[in-house]
Amino acid sequence: MKSSDLNNSGRRAALGLIGGGVLATLLAACSRESTPAPAAAGAAPAAAPAAAKVARIAPLQAFNFLTLAQLSGGIETSVKAAGGAVVWKPPFPAYVPTAEALRGGAIDIGSGSATSFLAASTADKDLVVFAAEKSSGKDQGIVATGASGIRTVADLVGKKIAVNKGGTGEYLLRLALARHDIPVEKVTVVYLGPTDASTAFAQGHVDAWAVWEQFFAAGQAEPGARVVVYGGDIGSLNRNVHVTTRAFAQANPDLVKAVYEALRKEAEAVQATPGRVADLNEKQGVPKAVADIIRQVPPSTVVPADDALLREFQEIADFYAKYGLSAQPIEVKGSTLDVAAL
Numbered sequence: 001m002k003s004s005d006l007n008n009s010g011r012r013a014a015l016g017l018i019g020g021g022v023l024a025t026l027l028a029a030c031s032r033e034s035t036p037a038p039a040a041a042g043a044a045p046a047a048a049p050a051a052a053k054v055a056r057i058a059p060l061q062a063f064n065f066l067t068l069a070q071l072s073g074g075i076e077t078s079v080k081a082a083g084g085a086v087v088w089k090p091p092f093p094a095y096v097p098t099a100e101a102l103r104g105g106a107i108d109i110g111s112g113s114a115t116s117f118l119a120a121s122t123a124d125k126d127l128v129v130f131a132a133e134k135s136s137g138k139d140q141g142i143v144a145t146g147a148s149g150i151r152t153v154a155d156l157v158g159k160k161i162a163v164n165k166g167g168t169g170e171y172l173l174r175l176a177l178a179r180h181d182i183p184v185e186k187v188t189v190v191y192l193g194p195t196d197a198s199t200a201f202a203q204g205h206v207d208a209w210a211v212w213e214q215f216f217a218a219g220q221a222e223p224g225a226r227v228v229v230y231g232g233d234i235g236s237l238n239r240n241v242h243v244t245t246r247a248f249a250q251a252n253p254d255l256v257k258a259v260y261e262a263l264r265k266e267a268e269a270v271q272a273t274p275g276r277v278a279d280l281n282e283k284q285g286v287p288k289a290v291a292d293i294i295r296q297v298p299p300s301t302v303v304p305a306d307d308a309l310l311r312e313f314q315e316i317a318d319f320y321a322k323y324g325l326s327a328q329p330i331e332v333k334g335s336t337l338d339v340a341a342l
Contacts, residue, residue: 055079055248055255057109058089058101062214063281064240065133065302066111067091069266071280075259082258094193095167096120098243102127108248109259113212114239118316118330119166125334126246129305131260133240133267136298137232140168140212142176146224148207153180153229159207160188162197166325168238169197169210171316172231174323176210179234184323212238214281217293237312240300246337253342260304260339267302274299305336 057075059067069075076086092098095112099120102110112120117129144150148159153176163169170189177184190197190206194215201209201219208228209219219225231238242263249256270276278295282288303309310332317330 053084053252053255054087055084055109055252055259056087056089056107057259058098058107059091060095060098060111061091061093062212063277063284064111064213065263065266065270065300066109066242068270068277068280069262072266072269074262074266078258078262078265079255082254084252084255084258093195094164099127102243102245108252109242109244109256111240111242113168114237114241114313115171115316116167117241117243118313118320118332118335119326121330121332121335123331125331127243128246128249128335128337129241129243129309130249130256130337130339131242131263132303132305132309133300134303135232135239135300137236138230138297139300140172140216140231140236140238141233142172142208142210142228143201143216143219143222143225144208144228145201145204145206145222146226147204150208150228151226153177153182156208156228157182157186158188160190160205161208161210162190162192162200162206163210164193164197165191168212170325171238171319172210172212172234172236174325175234175236175319176229178319178323214286214290214294217290217297220293221287221289237316239309239312241305244337249337249342256337257339257342260302264302267300270299271301304339306338306340310336 057066057070059070070088079086089101089107092101092110095116098110098112101107103126114132121127142161150156150159156177161173163173173189174184177187190200192200194211197206197209197211198215198218200206202222211219220227242259244256275295277299278291281294282291313332313335317326317332320326321329
């Protein structure tokens with residue numbers, strides 16, 4: 001179906017699918033733990049395989065290089081070469097439940113945004129980032145409805161803007177307002193998760209939406225919608241980050257390195273074929289209108305969690321403290337793990 005053929009109802013349905021339906025179902029399907037088929041009657045029992053080190057990984061519902069490397073098989077190949085095995089767990093909708101699963105010992109590796117990671121970080125630093133995705137900044141930003149009349153950041157004054165509390169959306173909104181010396185009290189902040197925000201935006205219940213990646217593209221696909229500002233235009237340091245527990249990294253440094261290498265190789269493949277991300281989105285059910293917007297976004301790269309990333313984390317933490325986005329100062333020291341040092 002061509003994008004021009006999508007009516008408003010269809011677009012709202014598409015947004016809902018991106019938020020939690022088609023992608024969640026598809027990723028959950030490919031994330032289920034495999035169960036061996038029962039042995040045929042009379043067959044001799046198979047010898048028990050030698051115990052292998054296992055990495056339990058849960059991707060996000062939104063695509064990043066972890067989900068891409070899952071679907072391509074790159075992570076299994078890399079981890080197997082390191083003498084380990086992968087058990088895929090069902091995907092999470094956001095970083096907060098990912099962090100809970102990591103801390104609770106249900107998974108070993110997951111993903112989120114830098115902002116959500118820092119907002120959910122604790123003093124004991126039991127969770128550490130070992131890889132980050134650096135983007136052009138065109139994959140996140142603030143998008144406004146056609147009916148809102150919003151064209152610039154200044155036009156946000158007096159309007160309702162949807163954000164996810166404490167995460168990427170609120171960071172982007174507060175960063176945009178700060179860059180233009182606009183007090184947050186001059187806008188109405190509406191706290192919504194991405195699925196609910198997509199519906200509110202499509203139905204005109206909010207005037208603008210500060211959001212990321214597939215959701216950002218879906219917002220732009222709404223009739224008359226326009227980008228108010230891209231994350232790169234306001235100096236956003238938010239990245240997709242890949243997280244493990246300190247205990248798992250200490251016990252299995254080779255597996256963490258293997259996952260990092262798979263992420264890096266996946267990023268190289270996308271650099272060589274920039275349409276790969278959009279094509280995969282479209283194959284997994286994302287409407288062509290949304291995939292075409294994703295296709296225009298320059299591909300990201302994967303970098304280690306080195307001192308440069310730690311400095312970015314400190315800038316985000318300082319911003320959160322200055323503008324009251326965190327209840328107390330965020331200590332970033334010890335929150336990264338450079339794979340080169342493993």
